[in-house]
Amino acid sequence: MKEDITQEVVLDAGVTAVLDTGLLTIQGPKGSVQRVFNHPKIALSVDSGKITLQSPKSTKREKKIISSFRIHIQNMVKGVQEPxxxxxxxxxxxxxxxxxxxxxxxxxxxxxxxxxxxxxxxxxxxxxxxxxxxxxxxxxxxxxxxxxxxxxxxxxxxxxxxxxxxxxxxxxxxxxxxxxx
Incomplete structure:
Protein backbone atom coordinates (compact mmCIF):
# COMPACT_ATOMS: atom_id res chain seq x y z
CA MET A 1 0.00 0.00 0.00
CA LYS A 2 1.33 3.42 -0.91
CA GLU A 3 1.71 5.92 1.89
CA ASP A 4 3.52 9.17 2.58
CA ILE A 5 6.69 8.64 4.59
CA THR A 6 8.50 11.40 6.46
CA GLN A 7 11.52 10.80 8.67
CA GLU A 8 13.66 13.35 10.48
CA VAL A 9 17.19 13.45 11.81
CA VAL A 10 17.75 16.03 14.55
CA LEU A 11 21.13 17.76 14.51
CA ASP A 12 22.89 18.22 17.82
CA ALA A 13 24.31 21.53 19.02
CA GLY A 14 27.47 22.51 17.15
CA VAL A 15 26.58 20.46 14.06
CA THR A 16 25.53 22.16 10.83
CA ALA A 17 24.25 20.68 7.58
CA VAL A 18 24.26 22.08 4.04
CA LEU A 19 22.45 20.48 1.10
CA ASP A 20 23.56 21.39 -2.43
CA THR A 21 21.93 19.45 -5.32
CA GLY A 22 22.03 16.08 -3.59
CA LEU A 23 25.40 16.59 -1.87
CA LEU A 24 24.90 16.70 1.90
CA THR A 25 27.75 18.24 3.90
CA ILE A 26 27.72 17.91 7.67
CA GLN A 27 30.21 19.91 9.73
CA GLY A 28 30.98 19.52 13.39
CA PRO A 29 33.69 20.11 15.96
CA LYS A 30 35.86 17.16 14.77
CA GLY A 31 35.59 17.71 11.00
CA SER A 32 33.20 17.50 8.08
CA VAL A 33 31.71 14.67 6.02
CA GLN A 34 30.16 14.77 2.55
CA ARG A 35 27.88 12.27 0.87
CA VAL A 36 25.64 12.23 -2.19
CA PHE A 37 21.98 11.33 -1.61
CA ASN A 38 20.22 11.01 -4.98
CA HIS A 39 16.97 9.18 -5.50
CA PRO A 40 14.14 10.30 -7.79
CA LYS A 41 11.35 9.55 -5.31
CA ILE A 42 12.99 10.81 -2.11
CA ALA A 43 13.29 14.49 -1.24
CA LEU A 44 15.89 15.71 1.23
CA SER A 45 15.59 19.09 2.95
CA VAL A 46 17.64 20.84 5.61
CA ASP A 47 15.78 23.04 8.06
CA SER A 48 17.07 24.74 11.17
CA GLY A 49 18.46 21.97 13.33
CA LYS A 50 17.01 18.99 11.45
CA ILE A 51 17.19 17.07 8.18
CA THR A 52 13.90 15.85 6.71
CA LEU A 53 13.50 12.89 4.34
CA GLN A 54 10.17 12.74 2.48
CA SER A 55 8.67 10.35 -0.02
CA PRO A 56 5.07 10.79 -1.18
CA LYS A 57 3.15 7.66 -2.18
CA SER A 58 6.08 5.40 -1.44
CA THR A 59 6.30 1.64 -1.60
CA LYS A 60 8.36 -0.70 0.57
CA ARG A 61 11.42 -0.05 -1.64
CA GLU A 62 11.38 3.67 -0.90
CA LYS A 63 10.77 2.92 2.79
CA LYS A 64 13.96 0.80 2.86
CA ILE A 65 15.95 3.48 1.06
CA ILE A 66 14.69 6.26 3.35
CA SER A 67 15.67 4.21 6.40
CA SER A 68 19.13 3.59 4.90
CA PHE A 69 19.56 7.30 4.16
CA ARG A 70 18.50 8.16 7.74
CA ILE A 71 21.04 5.76 9.25
CA HIS A 72 23.80 7.10 6.97
CA ILE A 73 22.99 10.65 8.08
CA GLN A 74 22.96 9.62 11.76
CA ASN A 75 26.40 8.02 11.31
CA MET A 76 27.65 11.22 9.69
CA VAL A 77 26.35 13.30 12.62
CA LYS A 78 27.98 10.91 15.14
CA GLY A 79 31.28 10.99 13.24
CA VAL A 80 31.68 14.77 13.19
CA GLN A 81 31.12 14.85 16.96
CA GLU A 82 33.28 11.86 17.92
CA PRO A 83 35.45 10.09 15.30
Missing part, protein backbone atom coordinates in the same frame (compact mmCIF):
# COMPACT_ATOMS: atom_id res chain seq x y z
CA UNK A 84 35.00 6.36 14.69
CA UNK A 85 37.85 4.23 16.05
CA UNK A 86 38.90 0.79 14.81
CA UNK A 87 41.68 -1.16 16.54
CA UNK A 88 43.71 -3.99 15.07
CA UNK A 89 46.09 -6.35 16.87
CA UNK A 90 49.45 -7.25 15.32
CA UNK A 91 50.15 -10.97 15.82
CA UNK A 92 53.50 -12.43 14.74
CA UNK A 93 54.55 -15.83 16.00
CA UNK A 94 56.95 -17.15 13.39
CA UNK A 95 58.73 -14.13 11.94
CA UNK A 96 59.00 -10.67 13.52
CA UNK A 97 56.95 -8.25 11.41
CA UNK A 98 57.97 -4.64 10.87
CA UNK A 99 54.87 -2.44 10.51
CA UNK A 100 55.12 1.22 9.50
CA UNK A 101 53.04 4.11 8.22
CA UNK A 102 54.46 6.70 5.85
CA UNK A 103 52.04 9.30 4.54
CA UNK A 104 49.03 7.41 3.17
CA UNK A 105 50.92 4.13 2.82
CA UNK A 106 50.75 1.23 5.27
CA UNK A 107 53.73 -1.12 4.93
CA UNK A 108 54.40 -4.55 6.46
CA UNK A 109 57.93 -5.91 6.08
CA UNK A 110 59.08 -9.48 6.78
CA UNK A 111 55.54 -10.91 6.91
CA UNK A 112 56.09 -14.68 7.19
CA UNK A 113 59.68 -14.11 6.06
CA UNK A 114 58.69 -12.60 2.71
CA UNK A 115 61.38 -10.55 0.99
CA UNK A 116 58.96 -8.14 -0.71
CA UNK A 117 57.06 -5.82 1.66
CA UNK A 118 53.27 -5.75 1.54
CA UNK A 119 51.87 -2.26 1.01
CA UNK A 120 48.48 -0.57 0.73
CA UNK A 121 47.51 3.04 0.19
CA UNK A 122 44.64 4.10 2.42
CA UNK A 123 42.23 7.02 2.13
CA UNK A 124 43.59 10.42 3.17
CA UNK A 125 40.54 10.96 5.40
CA UNK A 126 41.65 8.09 7.65
CA UNK A 127 44.28 8.50 10.33
CA UNK A 128 46.38 5.40 11.07
CA UNK A 129 48.66 5.17 14.12
CA UNK A 130 50.77 2.30 15.38
CA UNK A 131 50.87 1.98 19.16
CA UNK A 132 53.08 -0.95 20.14
CA UNK A 133 51.28 -4.09 19.00
CA UNK A 134 48.06 -2.22 18.12
CA UNK A 135 47.04 -0.33 15.01
CA UNK A 136 44.49 2.45 15.60
CA UNK A 137 42.41 3.70 12.64
CA UNK A 138 40.32 6.84 13.20
CA UNK A 139 38.09 8.82 10.84
CA UNK A 140 34.99 10.99 10.96
CA UNK A 141 33.53 8.84 8.16
CA UNK A 142 32.52 5.38 9.41
CA UNK A 143 32.85 3.80 5.97
CA UNK A 144 36.37 5.15 5.43
CA UNK A 145 37.52 3.91 8.85
CA UNK A 146 35.97 0.48 8.31
CA UNK A 147 37.35 0.14 4.78
CA UNK A 148 40.85 1.08 5.93
CA UNK A 149 40.77 -1.40 8.83
CA UNK A 150 39.39 -4.11 6.54
CA UNK A 151 42.07 -3.45 3.92
CA UNK A 152 44.81 -3.77 6.55
CA UNK A 153 43.32 -7.05 7.80
CA UNK A 154 42.94 -8.39 4.24
CA UNK A 155 46.50 -7.53 3.21
CA UNK A 156 47.74 -9.96 5.89
CA UNK A 157 45.71 -12.86 4.50
CA UNK A 158 47.64 -16.13 4.48
CA UNK A 159 47.22 -18.59 1.60
CA UNK A 160 48.78 -22.02 0.99
CA UNK A 161 49.53 -22.54 4.68
CA UNK A 162 47.68 -24.14 7.57
CA UNK A 163 45.71 -21.34 9.32
CA UNK A 164 45.73 -23.28 12.59
CA UNK A 165 49.53 -23.08 12.77
CA UNK A 166 50.29 -19.82 10.93
CA UNK A 167 48.18 -17.31 12.85
CA UNK A 168 50.33 -14.31 11.96
CA UNK A 169 48.64 -11.13 10.73
CA UNK A 170 46.68 -8.06 11.77
CA UNK A 171 43.20 -8.71 13.16
CA UNK A 172 40.37 -6.29 14.00
CA UNK A 173 39.66 -6.39 17.74
CA UNK A 174 37.53 -3.23 18.16
CA UNK A 175 34.97 -1.84 15.70
CA UNK A 176 33.48 1.64 16.15
CA UNK A 177 32.35 1.23 19.75
CA UNK A 178 32.09 -2.59 19.83
CA UNK A 179 34.69 -5.03 21.11
CA UNK A 180 35.05 -8.02 18.79
CA UNK A 181 37.32 -10.11 20.99
Missing amino acids: FIYKLKICSGHFPMNVSVSGNDFIIKNFLGEAVPRKITFNKEANVKIDGSEIVVTSVDKEVAGQTAGSIETMCRITNRDRRIFQDGCYIIHKAGKDIV
